[in-house]
Amino acid sequence: MTSRKAIIIGSGIGGLALGIRMQSLGFDTTILEKLDGPGGRAYVRRVDGFTFDMGPTVITVPNFIEELFALERGQPRLDQPDFPDAMLREPRVTAGISGGPHTSRYAQIIPILPFYRIYFDDGTFFDYDGDPAHTRAQIQAIEPGDLEGYERFHADAKAIFERGFLELGYRYFGNLPSLLAVVPDLLRLDAVRTLFSFTGRYFKSDKLRQVFSFEPLLIGGNPLAVPAIYAMIHFVEKTWGIHFAMGGTGALVRGFVRKFEELGGTMRYNSEARRILISDPRGGTPSRYGRKVARGVELANGERLRADVVISNGDYATTYMNLIEPQYRLFNTDARVRRMKQSMSLLVIYFGFRADGLSLDLRHHNIILGPRYEELLRDIFDRKILAGDFSQYLHLPTLTDPSLAPPGHHAAYTLVPVPNKAGDGARIDWQKEGPRLMDTVLRFLDERGYIPGLCERIVHKSFISPDYFEGTLNSFVGNAFGPEPRLTQTASFRPHNRSEDIERLYLVGAGTQPGGGTPSVMMSAKMTARLIAQDFGLS
Numbered sequence: 001m002t003s004r005k006a007i008i009i010g011s012g013i014g015g016l017a018l019g020i021r022m023q024s025l026g027f028d029t030t031i032l033e034k035l036d037g038p039g040g041r042a043y044v045r046r047v048d049g050f051t052f053d054m055g056p057t058v059i060t061v062p063n064f065i066e067e068l069f070a071l072e073r074g075q076p077r078l079d080q081p082d083f084p085d086a087m088l089r090e091p092r093v094t095a096g097i098s099g100g101p102h103t104s105r106y107a108q109i110i111p112i113l114p115f116y117r118i119y120f121d122d123g124t125f126f127d128y129d130g131d132p133a134h135t136r137a138q139i140q141a142i143e144p145g146d147l148e149g150y151e152r153f154h155a156d157a158k159a160i161f162e163r164g165f166l167e168l169g170y171r172y173f174g175n176l177p178s179l180l181a182v183v184p185d186l187l188r189l190d191a192v193r194t195l196f197s198f199t200g201r202y203f204k205s206d207k208l209r210q211v212f213s214f215e216p217l218l219i220g221g222n223p224l225a226v227p228a229i230y231a232m233i234h235f236v237e238k239t240w241g242i243h244f245a246m247g248g249t250g251a252l253v254r255g256f257v258r259k260f261e262e263l264g265g266t267m268r269y270n271s272e273a274r275r276i277l278i279s280d281p282r283g284g285t286p287s288r289y290g291r292k293v294a295r296g297v298e299l300a301n302g303e304r305l306r307a308d309v310v311i312s313n314g315d316y317a318t319t320y321m322n323l324i325e326p327q328y329r330l331f332n333t334d335a336r337v338r339r340m341k342q343s344m345s346l347l348v349i350y351f352g353f354r355a356d357g358l359s360l361d362l363r364h365h366n367i368i369l370g371p372r373y374e375e376l377l378r379d380i381f382d383r384k385i386l387a388g389d390f391s392q393y394l395h396l397p398t399l400t401d402p403s404l405a406p407p408g409h410h411a412a413y414t415l416v417p418v419p420n421k422a423g424d425g426a427r428i429d430w431q432k433e434g435p436r437l438m439d440t441v442l443r444f445l446d447e448r449g450y451i452p453g454l455c456e457r458i459v460h461k462s463f464i465s466p467d468y469f470e471g472t473l474n475s476f477v478g479n480a481f482g483p484e485p486r487l488t489q490t491a492s493f494r495p496h497n498r499s500e501d502i503e504r505l506y507l508v509g510a511g512t513q514p515g516g517g518t519p520s521v522m523m524s525a526k527m528t529a530r531l532i533a534q535d536f537g538l539s
């Protein structure tokens with residue numbers, strides 16, 4: 001019997017993870033990628049001897065990676081527990097090699113400590129490493145009165161983690177009743193209040209409220225708007241640590257591609273999908289109300305590829321609005337898609353600099369907070385204006401892996417949250433503002449002493465802006481993380497992994513359930529694989 005054919009549009013981490021899972025389910029899978037290499041947001045920029053991971057750098061839940069590398073053709077293991085007891089019993093990783101035996105055949109993953117160094121605008125900092133004793137000592141130094149609040153925060157965030165992540169993380173919310181069933185628990189845990197106001201129940205210090213609420217920004221969430229269920233990120237990190245793939249996240253992506261190909265999958269680069277082919281199951285002319293079936297994909301060069309199942313790993317909004325003609329979409333209409341609030345965008349600056357005689361106080365992951373927190377977030381998410389001040393996440397991977405830069409140099413990137421191009425955000429001219437903001441941020445790092453003499457030492461600088469997310473990654477209004485994670489766009493309110501409009505069409509990745517971030521898109525792949533297995537009678 002010939003195998004069923006699957007096409008996945010997009011080779012982001014979610015697309016690759018699902019590719020591996022589809023091969024394990026017995027499909028013959030082709031991944032179509034618009035760019036000339038894999039990874040999507042995790043694409044790698046190589047220039048002047050520097051290797052820059054363009055996107056994700058903070059790797060969490062290495063067990064999810066191990067699960068993928070352990071899969072084999074015909075052994076999808078979808079019925080195994082998502083969080084085996086052993087995974088929860090593991091002691092917190094402090095050093096050495098993380099990941100498991102299967103991972104180590106494809107990539108070398110190591111824990112990073114501290115997880116983050118968080119700098120406040122007055123130059124003081126907080127090292128977060130998940131160690132409660134160390135955390136308490138630092139709280140004591142900032143605001144001794146908040147120690148008792150931290151104990152309560154810890155207990156409550158743990159309860160949210162256990163209910164929200166361990167029990168519901170892999171649950172697919174296909175309809176409202178499935179969500180309503182868990183609402184009483186979430187209300188009891190106060191997990192639907194916004195995260196920033198949630199932290200206000202525990203911490204008097206502004207600095208500590210920032211420390212315990214900034215993390216959703218790493219997946220496009222506004223701490224003033226995400227539900228407190230995202231307090232679980234704190235616990236996910238504390239439980240399984242933060243890790244780095246030696247050679248960069250790109251090395252992990254290459255490992256996923258290798259695994260996918262070893263299982264028989266096919267990668268096709270420079271292959272942009274232009275249209276998802278849809279037909280009426282009865283073979284007639286598609287009618288507005290008939291049930292429609294995805295049959296394949298048409299590429300930008302006109303080539304048509306047939307498949308039994310089509311999955312889009314591309315942006316949710318552009319998948320529906322650009323790849324599927326409106327007459328096939330009763331649910332995901334243009335109006336509905338446009339109503340969703342998209343996550344913020346980013347200016348990401350990649351830079352390489354001479355390291356001779358330089359002593360740096362920075363860590364591998366640094367959050368450098370600006371003078372304003374709440375108002376800056378409102379500028380970015382609500383008012384959509386480019387403020388004069390900024391906060392940033394500075395990644396300095398050469399502290400861990402010097403091979404990413406030529407000898408005697410560092411490779412770094414710094415990421416500045418900026419408005420997306422919806423509403424007034426469309427007025428920002430990134431051709432003009434991009435270079436200006438890049439130079440301002442680099443000068444700031446130099447003048448504030450984070451990297452003394454940086455402007456003199458720089459040998460490479462380049463940036464991406466909302467224009468890149470929109471034009472190169474096909475992301476609606478230049479969003480960097482898909483639809484914004486907020487209560488009204490979470491669980492069953494988030495775009496569904498099984499299309500409501502078209503049979504045999506699925507979506508996977510940051511725009512769908514459960515959401516953005518590398519562990520979530522790997523979860524999204526597992527949830528989608530389960531739906532496909534169910535629909536094809538394979539489970």
Ligand SMILES: Cc1cc2nc3c(=O)[nH]c(=O)nc-3n(C[C@H](O)[C@H](O)[C@H](O)COP(=O)(O)OP(=O)(O)OC[C@H]3O[C@@H](n4cnc5c(N)ncnc54)[C@H](O)[C@@H]3O)c2cc1C
Nearest residue numbers: 010012014034040041055056057058273314509510517518
């Ligand atoms: C700068 C940055 C830093 C981040 N840092 C972190 C971090 O440290 N930790 C973390 O966990 N998460 C981080 N994230 C979020 C994380 O990177 C994403 O949530 C995740 O990688 C998204 O994966 P995805 O599967 O949704 O696919 P994407 O990475 O969005 O990939 C989608 C792919 O589809 C392709 N595509 C789109 N349309 C078409 C088409 N028509 N035809 C063919 N191909 C198409 C695109 O080219 C792209 O390759 C970061 C994101 C960014 C932007």
